[in-house]
Amino acid sequence: MTSSLLLGLIGDGISASRTPRMHENEGAAHSIPTIYRTIDISSPHLAEATLTELLTAAIRLGFDGLNITHPFKQKVIGLLDEVDPVAARINSVNTVVIDSAGRTTGYNTDVTGFAAGFRAGLHGAATEAVVQIGAGGAGRAVGFALAELGIGDLIIADTDVQRAEGLATDIVETSSVGTRARAIGLDELEGAAASAQGIVNATPVGMKAYPGTPVDTSVFGSETWVADVVYFPLETQLLAEARAKGCRTLDGSGMAVNQAIDAFELFSGQKADPQRMRETFLSF
Ligand code: NAD
Known part of the structure; x- marks a missing residue:
């Protein structure tokens, strides 16, 4: 030992x-x-x-x-x-x-860590269609973790469209469960979020230096689940607004x-x- x-x-x-x-x-x-x-x-x-x-x-x-x-x-x-x-x-x-x-x-324990946090905090959440915002360092780990969790359609948006496309391609090429990942432009984000079962924020938006939400939460239904990787603060504006609508949420501590x-x-x-x-x- x-x-x-x-x-x-x-x-x-x-x-x-x-x-x-x-x-x-x-x-x-x-x-x-x-x-x-x-x-x-x-x-x-x-x-x-x-x-x-x-x-x-x-x-x-x-x-x-x-x-x-x-x-x-x-x-x-x-x-x-x-x-x-x-x-x-x-x-x-x-x-x-x-x-x-x-x-x-x-x-890479960011991948296993996000997956474990998701299983513990959003057990049983619907996973047919999920929108992920942010495809940077944390976003890459989150995207691969979501694929391992068996997400059917993973729709990825990033202000840097090429980054979102690159992540989507890498996930499709390596997913063992056949996740259909694709990138969208920010102009398509609200529409995609409105019909998704889950939303994951993997951008820094919600931190003190980047206030606000990365997506308009008025499109969420009460059945939408929302996860955030930001952990400083744990209660981001995105999660606060989602919770106020009755959504299940997962903060960045997981x-x-x-x-x-x-x-x-x-x-x-x-x-x-x-x-x-x-x-x-x-x-x-
Ligand atoms: P990063 O800079 O590598 O990536 C951020 C990505 O978000 C970039 O691709 C950027 O283009 C995109 N982006 C920024 N604003 C956007 C917007 N409004 N809409 C769409 N895309 C946008 O940063 P990172 O290292 O991935 O960190 C992101 C956040 O994740 C930070 O808040 C960080 O603290 C947090 N984080 C949490 C954990 C955890 O364990 N919970 C681990 C790592 C990072």
């Missing part, structure tokens, strides 16, 4: 991340002393550092694992010894396990907590306690 864990998160502007505390608390609960550092390229002393240097340093210093976030989730793939098939398929890695010989294996649960299990070989991880996440 792992006797201690040295972990880190590499990314840009990550000082407020809740992930370190989730791993350190969970490690302590398993009697595994755990140190989890943020390795933030926005800090002045790392301004010149490359991803290769940071990864090499972590391996040499004996780190057991890393989480990887914006802007490195795709870039890190070419630097790893091995990549899990799911992460390879979506071309994005957010978790790197480093073994005692310094060998690195990449995984994905955030479950990606950490899956990563902890990869790092430690131990089952994380979902309730404890969630309580830690919400305790900030």
